[in-house]
Amino acid sequence: xxxxxxxxxxxxxxxxxxxxxxxxxxxxxxxxxxxxxxxxxxxxxxxxxxxxxxxxxxxxxxxxxxxxxxxxxxxxxxxxxxxxxxxxxxxxxxxxxxxxxxxxxxxxxxxxxxxxxxxxxxxxxxxxxxxxxxxxxxxxxxxxxxxxxxxxxxxxxxxxxxxxxxxxxxxxxxxxxxxxxxxxxxxxxxxxxxxxxxxxxxxxxxxxxxxxxxxxxxxxxxxxxxxxxxxxxxxxxxxxxxxxxxxxxxxxxxxxxxxxxxxxxxxxxxxxxxxxxxxxxxxxxxxxxxxxxxxxxxxxxxxxxxxxxxxxxxxxxxxxxxxxxxx
Amino acid sequence: xxxxxxxxxxxxxxxxxxxxxxxxxxxxxxxxxxxxxxxxxxxxxxxxxxxxxxxxxxxxxxxxxxxxxxxxxxxxxxxxxxxxxxxxxxxxxxxxxxxxxxxxxxxxxxxxxxxxxxxxxxxxxxxxxxxxxxxxxxxxxxxxxxxxxxxxxxxxxxxxxxxxxxxxxxxxxxxxxxxxxxxxxxxxxxxxxxxxxxxxxxxxxxxxxxxxxxxxxxxxxxxxxxxxxxxxxxxxxxxxxxxxxxxxxxxxxxxxxxxxxxxxxxxxxxxxxxxxxxxxxxxxxxxxxxxxxxxxxxxxxxxxxxxxxxxxxxxxxxxxxxxxxxx
Numbered sequence: 001x002x003x004x005x006x007x008x009x010x011x012x013x014x015x016x017x018x019x020x021x022x023x024x025x026x027x028x029x030x031x032x033x034x035x036x037x038x039x040x041x042x043x044x045x046x047x048x049x050x051x052x053x054x055x056x057x058x059x060x061x062x063x064x065x066x067x068x069x070x071x072x073x074x075x076x077x078x079x080x081x082x083x084x085x086x087x088x089x090x091x092x093x094x095x096x097x098x099x100x101x102x103x104x105x106x107x108x109x110x111x112x113x114x115x116x117x118x119x120x121x122x123x124x125x126x127x128x129x130x131x132x133x134x135x136x137x138x139x140x141x142x143x144x145x146x147x148x149x150x151x152x153x154x155x156x157x158x159x160x161x162x163x164x165x166x167x168x169x170x171x172x173x174x175x176x177x178x179x180x181x182x183x184x185x186x187x188x189x190x191x192x193x194x195x196x197x198x199x200x201x202x203x204x205x206x207x208x209x210x211x212x213x214x215x216x217x218x219x220x221x222x223x224x225x226x227x228x229x230x231x232x233x234x235x236x237x238x239x240x241x242x243x244x245x246x247x248x249x250x251x252x253x254x255x256x257x258x259x260x261x262x263x264x265x266x267x268x269x270x271x272x273x274x275x276x277x278x279x280x281x282x283x284x285x286x287x288x289x290x291x292x293x294x295x296x297x298x299x300x301x302x303x304x305x306x307x308x309x310x311x312x313x314x315x316x317x318x319x320x321x322x323x324x325x326x327x
Numbered sequence: 328x329x330x331x332x333x334x335x336x337x338x339x340x341x342x343x344x345x346x347x348x349x350x351x352x353x354x355x356x357x358x359x360x361x362x363x364x365x366x367x368x369x370x371x372x373x374x375x376x377x378x379x380x381x382x383x384x385x386x387x388x389x390x391x392x393x394x395x396x397x398x399x400x401x402x403x404x405x406x407x408x409x410x411x412x413x414x415x416x417x418x419x420x421x422x423x424x425x426x427x428x429x430x431x432x433x434x435x436x437x438x439x440x441x442x443x444x445x446x447x448x449x450x451x452x453x454x455x456x457x458x459x460x461x462x463x464x465x466x467x468x469x470x471x472x473x474x475x476x477x478x479x480x481x482x483x484x485x486x487x488x489x490x491x492x493x494x495x496x497x498x499x500x501x502x503x504x505x506x507x508x509x510x511x512x513x514x515x516x517x518x519x520x521x522x523x524x525x526x527x528x529x530x531x532x533x534x535x536x537x538x539x540x541x542x543x544x545x546x547x548x549x550x551x552x553x554x555x556x557x558x559x560x561x562x563x564x565x566x567x568x569x570x571x572x573x574x575x576x577x578x579x580x581x582x583x584x585x586x587x588x589x590x591x592x593x594x595x596x597x598x599x600x601x602x603x604x605x606x607x608x609x610x611x612x613x614x615x616x617x618x619x620x621x622x623x624x625x626x627x628x629x630x631x632x633x634x635x636x637x638x639x640x641x642x643x644x645x646x647x648x649x650x651x652x653x654x
Contacts (some may be wrong), residue, residue, distance in 0.1 A: 061504075125439050125564050137501065140509060174464065174552040182467060198618075206553045207560030223553055225501040225535045230557035233534030237452050237583050238565045245589030262572030262579045300549030 001030070002087035003303070003311055005049070006078040007037035009094025012294045014041050016093065020299035021047060028307055034085065036078040052081055058102075060292075061097030067098045068105065075099060079106045082285055088310040089286035091277070091302050093294045100138055103280055103287045110315065112322035115139055115146045117221070117281035118289065119157055120228070126212035132157050132167075133209065136228040136278065137220030147171065147188035147218055149322075151197050153281045154216035156321045160312035167215035169197065170204035172223060178202060184220060189274050195325075206230075277302035279309060282318065286310045328357070328636055329414035330630070332376070332563060333405040334364030335384050336421025337622045341368050347626035348380055351376055355634055361412065363405040385429075387422030387619075394425045395432065404642065406433045409612055414508030415637040416613035418604070418629050420621045427465055430607055430614045437642065439649035442466055442473045443609035444548070445616065446484055447555070453539035459485050459494075460536065461608065463555040472603065474515035474545055476649075478524050480608045481543035483648045486638040494542035497531035499550060505529060511547060522652075533557075564644065606628035606636060609645065613637045 004080035007017045011304070014037065021035060025048045035042055035047035042051050054074035058067055070076055075094055079102050082090050091264075094248050104116055117135035124131050134150050134157075135142065142150075151169055158167035171189055172182035178189050180203055192200050201214075206227055209217050219227060246256040256263075277294075286309040290302035334344045348362060350571040352375045362369055369378050381401035385394055397403055402421055406429050408626040409417050419426050423445075431443055436504075444462035451458050461484075462469065463476050469477075478496055485494035498516055502506035505516050507530055519527050533554055538542050546554060569590065582620035583590075604621075607614040617629035619648065 017499070024534065046449060068645075125567055132401055134344075140501070172553070174549055204557035205560075207563065208558070210560055210564045222501055226499070227557050228551055229501075229533035230536070230554050231561045233532075233537055234558045235559035235565060237537045238562060239444055242569070242590075248586075248589040250583040252589045255582040255587075257588065258582030259573060259575075261356040262575035263569075286579060 002032045002085055003306055004034045004081045004090045005085045006074050006092035006094060007035050007042060008074040009092045013204060016294050016296050016299045018294040020043050020303060023300050026305040027154045031307060034081050036081060037074045043281050052077060059100045064101035067102050081264060089306040091288045091290060091306045093290035093292055093299060096289055099289055100280055103283055106203045107283045109282055110284055110319050110322060112326050113149060113282040113296045116280050117150050117153060118278045119281045120278040124210045124212035129212050130162055130216050133217045133218055133224060135219060135221040135224050137225035142220040144184055144187035144191045146251055147220060148195060151192050152321060152325060153318055155217060156317045157281060157314060158215045160314050160317045161309060162191060164215045166199050167211060169200045169216040170214045172217055172219040173203035175214050176203050244316045277305050285314060286315060329359045329412055330633055331361045331417045332406045333419035333462050334362050334369060334399050335401040336419045341619050343623050345371050345627045346500050348372060348632060351630040354399045358634060361408050366583060379404060385425045389425045391428035394429050402429055417634040418617060418633045420617035420626060421649055422618055423616060426616055427607055430559040434610045434612045435514045436609055437611055437646050440476060440609040440626045443607050444477050444480060445605045446608045447605040448636050449537060451537045451539035452552050454641060456539050457489055460543050460551060462546060464548050465551035465652060469547040471511055471514035471518045474547060475518045475522060476604045477545045478519050479648060479652060481545060484608060484641060485542045485642045487578055487641050487644045488636065491542045492513055493526050495540060496527045496543040497541045499544055499546040500530035503530050503532060521625040604632055611642060613642060
């Protein structure tokens with residue numbers, strides 16, 4: 001297996017990526033690694049990864065055209081390594097927009113797929129159980145057919161990556177009845193039913209997404225992004241409240257000593273750094289977007305996600321699945 | 328002041344509404360109350376409120392036409408009492424759809440307002456500070472002009488109800504740049520800037536809504552509803568996690584004894600029951616929708632919200648504000 005890592009992106013740059021790559025290499029010594037970035041700051045990776053020099057970096061808000069023109073950027077060079085070396089996967093913590101446009105334009109969509117989606121596994125109330133949500137922001141607007149294809153791709157993912165045999169699949173809306181939602185959602189509900197997508201259980205409201213009932217939740221990219229960021233924001237606000245509650249006084253601090261194990265376990269469950277990163281599903285490679293603020297542990301998890309996705313042959317699963325459906 | 332209460336709606340019906348009304352009457356004896364519902368179950372309110380008999384109830388999923396036809400329903404009778412008695416406010420815990428369509432159709436929109444919005448105050452990270460979010464679900468689709476008017480109405484509300492002199496106002500989107508969002512949001516951003524709405528600070532992402540920076544957040548009804556329910560769902564999931572963490576073992580239970588005061592305080596802050604209820608802003612009366620699952624405390628808070636909104640003369644503030652803007 002060959003894994004390409006864009007080293008420079010993310011809020012912490014090589015401070016996060018280098019230790020993550022070193023740890024990953026220890027745990028998965030058989031994976032061939034390619035590290036792309038300013039070669040002089042990557043010397044620690046000598047012997048761990050093939051180092052590929054790239055002098056530039058892409059701005060997080062670069063347009064697709066600017067991205068494609070930035071030939072000396074670590075991002076574009078990394079994607080070229082994927083193509084040249086027939087690598088299985090690529091990981092970056094750089095800006096979502098540039099990474100996704102470069103990946104879509106250069107690596108191309110799987111045949112039959114009209115639009116790639118960003119998919120992330122979220123924790124649920126049920127310990128150890130995750131729910132795959134897509135699209136959480138690759139698109140701004142989607143058609144009903146996109147949403148139908150997201151349902152299929154979400155299922156291929158849940159089968160391959162979450163080991164769910166017959167994924168319980170829902171469509172995000174503002175009510176559970178089939179008639180609820182903006183027009184594209186109503187139309188998508190109808191289309192997914194017409195196409196007899198197995199175990200499609202209709203609409204789900206945002207408050208039930210993490211209840212543990214759903215394995216796959218489909219949303220248009222705009223609404224999915226609002227959902228993702230509301231969950232993040234609320235979790236952050238509440239954890240802040242928890243910390244404050246513990247620091248209240250001497251007694252609460254003593255309380256913390258007794259209760260911390262349980263709390264840390266809960267915080268772990270809801271820490272997005274543990275889920276590692278979102279994947280861009282529907283393109284001809286495993287493309288993993290690590291959180292922009294990934295620390296070494298977060299970036300390591302993203303590398304593990306890429307490894308697992310490549311191991312599960314998710315791209316081929318999507319390819320075969322799309323062929324079966326179209327046939 | 329005259330306040331009309333639809334007594335039968337909500338998951339707990341009169342079990343929640345009667346004790347709430349009795350407590351409210353104790354605390355606000357000067358407010359004239361009208362209680363509408365099956366008269367035989369309202370006898371406890373003799374001497375507290377004027378009792379008005381209504382034999383029927385409206386289904387939570389009734390269509391606007393079904394609502395208008397249900398003349399013997401507690402909902403329609405209550406709205407008629409508002410009109411007949413020139414009451415200042417109405418409160419119900421019944422279904423959102425029927426309540427809003429009845430209120431909009433019978434009480435009518437304030438002159439100049441194109442669409443009413445549901446507004447709810449949310450807690451923020453900053454203790455005691457709330458943020459007004461609208462629309463959280465009156466509409467499924469909105470125009471840019473609707474969103475512009477929501478910004479105005481949100482500001483009238485923040486001034487009158489949250490005592491903020493110059494409310495910091497944002498538009499919900501999937502990015503902070505003016506160009507980010509679905510077309511209607513991009514257009515609304517442009518329109519609000521053109522109209523020089525004071526202290527309009529551009530777009531805000533869902534994860535920052537509760538940071539305490541914003542006083543007013545404007546969203547289309549569909550996205551606002553997704554936002555509301557994601558916040559609710561995440562808060563519920565996390566509180567469940569907190570409870571589980573405390574119940575873990577004897578030590579964590581001891582920890583709870585020491586830390587509970589702080590936690591209860593935090594839980595209070597994030598408990599939607601304390602915010603009482605959402606208001607329908609833009610109609611010619613104070614219309615307060617209590618949470619469907621309101622307990623007596625929740626319904627009591629909704630009555631207090633109605634009282635405060637009537638006291639702050641929010642309807643007149645919206646009316647005057649709209650006139651000033653149009654002039």
